[in-house]
Amino acid sequence: MIRRQTSRFTVSSIFYYLVLGSLALAIGGCTSHSEIVDIEGTAASQESIAQPKTEQIQDTQVHLNLDEAGIALRGYDPVSYFTEAEPVKGQEAHSFTWNDATWHFATAENRDLFSNEPEKYAPANGGYCTFGIVLKKKFDGDPQVWSVIKSRLYVFLNEDVQQKFLQDSAGNLQKVSANWPVIQFKSPGEL
Structure with a gap:
């Protein structure tokens, strides 16, 4: 009897880990602890819990980083970054x-603020x-590794990646502005 062995790794998951490894090599010189500085004046220390990107619920939602249940920002309240820092x-x-x-909020007031704007x-x-x-890739954004720059919330894969970005935030934001419209509706596997 011949047994067929199947692999639980798909081509897209292998590609994801290759790209993730390449990003790790690119930022190898960064420090392992970071402090997030809100360019508008607030500083907060963060802990990194980088987790792999999950598959999107529908192909039509590739412009959003969602969990398996269709929840944005891993269930964190997007308004809290601005009201609670x-x-x-x-x-x-x-x-x-x-x-x-689906967006979750800590309070009904935060939900109402979000629904209005x-x-x-x-x-x-x-x-x-x-x-x-910046690299024309879509990696998971960790809601606990973040910066508010010019009144916009930005999330990062981990603290090392965030620090690399902040070394030239103005130049990197220009690249983001140019790259996002090009890759917005492409799945992470297409990039």
Whole structure:
């Protein structure tokens, strides 16, 4: 009897880890601890919990970094970055659907603020890692590794990647502005 052995790794998952490894090599000279500095004046220390990107629920949602349940920002309240100067986990009881995604909020007041001005509070680049966009890639953005720059929320894969981005935030933001419209509706596997 011949046994067929199957692999649980797909071509797209192998590609993802190759790209992730390449990014790790590119930032090898960065420090392992970082402090996030809001360019508008607030500083906050963050811990990194970089996790691999999950598959999108629908191909039509590739412009957003969602978890398996279609939740944006891993369930963190996007308004809290501006009102509390830190990420606060949202609650399902205070959820709102916008842009084909479910957003969770810590309070009904935050939900209402978001529903009135979602573009003001939603993370830039669909919640993907901002430095990944510089490289024309889509990597998972960790909501606990963030910066608010010019009143926009940006999330990063981890603290090392964030520090690399902040070394030239003005130049990197120009690259993000040029690259995001080109890759916005492409899946991470297409890049």
